Amino acid sequence: MSPLLEVRGLRVNFLTDRGIARAVDGVSFSIESGRTLGVVGESGCGKSVTSRAILRLVDPPGWIESGEILFAGRERREDLVKLPANGRRMRAIRGGEIAMIFQEPMTALNPVFTIGDQTVEALRLHRSMPAAEARERAVAAFASVGIPAPEQRFREYPHQLSGGMRQRAMIAMAMICNPQLLIADEPTTALDVTIQAQVLDLMNEMRQQFDGSILFITHDLGVIAGMADDVIVMYRGKVVESAPVRDLFRQPRHPYTRGLLRSAPSLVKGNREKLEAIEGTVPQPTEHIRGCAFAPRCAHVMPRCRETVPALAGGEQHRAACFLHHDETEEMYDAV
Amino acid sequence: MPRLILSRLVFMVLAGFLLLSFLFALFHMIPGDPARLMAGDNAPEELVQSIRRAYGFDQPLHVQYLSYMQRVLMGDFGVSNYTRQPVLEVVLPRIGNTAALAGCAMLFAMTVSLILGSFSAMFWGGPVDKGVTAFSLVGICTPVFVTGIIGIYLFGVYLRWLPIGGMSSWQHFILPVLTLGAYQAAMFTRMVRSCMVDALGRDFITTARAKGAPERRVVFHHALRNALLPIITLFGLGVGHTLGGSVVTETIFNWPGLGRLMVDSILTRDLPVMQGAIFFFAMIFILVNLLVDILYTWADPRVSYD
Numbered sequence: 001m002s003p004l005l006e007v008r009g010l011r012v013n014f015l016t017d018r019g020i021a022r023a024v025d026g027v028s029f030s031i032e033s034g035r036t037l038g039v040v041g042e043s044g045c046g047k048s049v050t051s052r053a054i055l056r057l058v059d060p061p062g063w064i065e066s067g068e069i070l071f072a073g074r075e076r077r078e079d080l081v082k083l084p085a086n087g088r089r090m091r092a093i094r095g096g097e098i099a100m101i102f103q104e105p106m107t108a109l110n111p112v113f114t115i116g117d118q119t120v121e122a123l124r125l126h127r128s129m130p131a132a133e134a135r136e137r138a139v140a141a142f143a144s145v146g147i148p149a150p151e152q153r154f155r156e157y158p159h160q161l162s163g164g165m166r167q168r169a170m171i172a173m174a175m176i177c178n179p180q181l182l183i184a185d186e187p188t189t190a191l192d193v194t195i196q197a198q199v200l201d202l203m204n205e206m207r208q209q210f211d212g213s214i215l216f217i218t219h220d221l222g223v224i225a226g227m228a229d230d231v232i233v234m235y236r237g238k239v240v241e242s243a244p245v246r247d248l249f250r251q252p253r254h255p256y257t258r259g260l261l262r263s264a265p266s267l268v269k270g271n272r273e274k275l276e277a278i279e280g281t282v283p284q285p286t287e288h289i290r291g292c293a294f295a296p297r298c299a300h301v302m303p304r305c306r307e308t309v310p311a312l313a314g315g316e317q318h319r320a321a322c323f324l325h326h327d328e329t330e331e332m333y334d335a336v
Numbered sequence: 337m338p339r340l341i342l343s344r345l346v347f348m349v350l351a352g353f354l355l356l357s358f359l360f361a362l363f364h365m366i367p368g369d370p371a372r373l374m375a376g377d378n379a380p381e382e383l384v385q386s387i388r389r390a391y392g393f394d395q396p397l398h399v400q401y402l403s404y405m406q407r408v409l410m411g412d413f414g415v416s417n418y419t420r421q422p423v424l425e426v427v428l429p430r431i432g433n434t435a436a437l438a439g440c441a442m443l444f445a446m447t448v449s450l451i452l453g454s455f456s457a458m459f460w461g462g463p464v465d466k467g468v469t470a471f472s473l474v475g476i477c478t479p480v481f482v483t484g485i486i487g488i489y490l491f492g493v494y495l496r497w498l499p500i501g502g503m504s505s506w507q508h509f510i511l512p513v514l515t516l517g518a519y520q521a522a523m524f525t526r527m528v529r530s531c532m533v534d535a536l537g538r539d540f541i542t543t544a545r546a547k548g549a550p551e552r553r554v555v556f557h558h559a560l561r562n563a564l565l566p567i568i569t570l571f572g573l574g575v576g577h578t579l580g581g582s583v584v585t586e587t588i589f590n591w592p593g594l595g596r597l598m599v600d601s602i603l604t605r606d607l608p609v610m611q612g613a614i615f616f617f618a619m620i621f622i623l624v625n626l627l628v629d630i631l632y633t634w635a636d637p638r639v640s641y642d
Contacts, residue, residue, distance in 0.1 A: 057545055060461075086551055095548035107539035112561050112636060122547045157637040173547070 002072055003030035004213050005181055010067035012053050021285035023049045023062065025237035036207060036214040038228030040221060042282060046237040047217045051183045055094050056085040073097050096126040099174035103186040105166035109158040115169040116154030119176060126177045141172040146202060164195035168202065180212040188223060200226060221264050225249060233257045236282060236293040243318040253320035255298050300324055337633065344626045348619065355618050356408060359611050360401055373605055374417050414608035423612040427597065431616055433503060434593035438578045440513040445520035446571055453528025457536055458555050468525060475522020480581050484515040484588040501590035512589040516581050520574050527570050531563040564635045572628030576621055
């Protein structure tokens with residue numbers, strides 16, 4: 001069976017004052033039906049841009065340079081990159097078959113409309129139904145995401161809700177058309193820790209009931225451990241490691257992944273070792289780096305790392321883009 | 337909301353009181369003898385004296401002030417020095433004429449600017465945007481009297497399509513409304529555009545697009561409704577400018593409105609009429625601002641005055 005979503009060699013560029021920034025630089029991954037793929041990486045590594053590219057929501061000065069986004073929609077499998085970005089088909093996919101929830105529920109909700117109206121809008125853009133029925137469905141959706149007094153909340157504006165409630169409303173809005181793929185872009189980052197846990201519990205619950213797939217973007221490895229089935233680690237627009245979640249935590253291969261794991265605090269008793277930070281900073285996206293982009297910060301750097309780019313390889317399930325594990329190089333890409 | 341309205345009405349009374357006091361002081365400071373002015377340059381001294389006594393101009397200033405305020409409270413703004421009509425009878429019908437002209441001009445300017453500004457923001461940086469920006473720059477740089485005179489020459493004199501003065505039919509409205517409205521439309525368009533560009537850059541716009549909303553819904557429903565907040569303020573201020581602009585427009589097109597009345601009364605030094613006209617101009621402006629504040633609560637659910 002072909003995967004629900006398959007991204008191949010996706011490149012997204014942005015035109016900046018300092019030249020062209022390769023925000024997403026040849027990313028490939030796939031999500032099987034019913035599974036959750038976690039995407040981890042520091043801010044600016046291209047994870048959000050990737051998710052927006054899937055929905056064709058990359059706005060100028062950015063554009064999709066090349067690649068394929070193959071989505072097995074309800075009717076047929078199609079390449080989303082080939083569809084007109086604002087055409088009828090793409091709009092039917094957005095919200096209808098692929099839905100998205102965002103990091104900041106305060107700014108992602110329109111402040112001048114009630115959350116009820118905004119949820120009903122999401123439904124009626126894709127299903128023609130009488131207003132009263134849509135309203136009922138929205139209230140039911142609010143109840144299913146654990147919003148207390150949903151009838152009353154329906155009439156409230158985003159500013160009248162707490163952060164956690166807003167994110168719940170956001171989730172209800174995204175799930176109301178029963179999409180096949182849910183993209184969650186750092187859905188808990190802006191929330192308080194206790195609320196984070198609640199929202200994660202809710203998302204986990206939805207994951208059990210929901211037969212679709214989830215693309216879960218976060219910079220928090222702890223969240224990934226609890227949410228994802230498979231993980232890809234991104235660094236500077238590239239996938240540097242891809243593995244089932246257990247393998248990634250047990251045997252991280254890429255030095256960047258290992259660094260990320262070491263820099264996360266552990267709550268295991270007696271574990272009082274000092275947290276390690278990865279040396280150096282992420283290079284500017286406009287900066288052209290020969291060889292592996294992580295080489296300048298890598299403790300295991302070899303001369304060849306500065307010459308050629310390692311391919312993402314090394315196995316069927318667990319792959320890393322690092323010469324410590326294999327010798328395959330990536331084809332040079334110099335279209336820009 | 338009732339509290340807001342009540343407090344604004346109290347403010348209006350206070351502002352009106354201060355304004356009248358200021359006008360009273362001003363008219364007593366400017367050189368010239370009001371009694372002599374009313375009687376005419378060649379009138380005998382006895383007549384001037386009797387006018388002075390009749391109008392109380394010989395009384396001490398504070399007595400004059402108190403009696404003036406008392407009369408105003410009773411709704412008596414005095415009589416015109418020239419037509420001898422009570423000021424209220426002169427001013428009130430003029431208010432309606434100015435309101436019709438300024439109202440139509442505002443309506444025109446708001447409609448044009450909302451449409452052009454939104455499209456401009458929608459196609460930000462493209463040829464549509466550049467065209468609209470050029471149009472609005474030209475509009476802002478052209479004073480009302482220039483647009484008015486060009487309009488009169490082109491449509492009134494050369495093409496003979498439209499009447500050039502008075503207000504006896506709907507055709508008479510076209511040139512003055514366009515003259516007064518074009519400048520405001522140009523001004524508003526620039527502001528609407530920048531408010532819309534700002535609104536379109538917000539996160540909830542991405543949410544709306546991610547829901548699958550078509551672009552026109554994103555722009556005219558989600559963005560415009562948010563951009564309305566600063567736009568309402570702007571339109572409120574625009575009413576002030578339009579009323580100010582109406583003074584020139586009414587003079588050019590011989591429009592029997594409050595603006596022209598004010599200019600005429602200044603030219604003839606008809607102090608009571610001048611006072612009345614300025615007073616009502618100010619009151620209209622305060623009322624419009626009250627309306628703007630009420631509109632806020634409708635436009636932004638986060639705004640509440642109670």
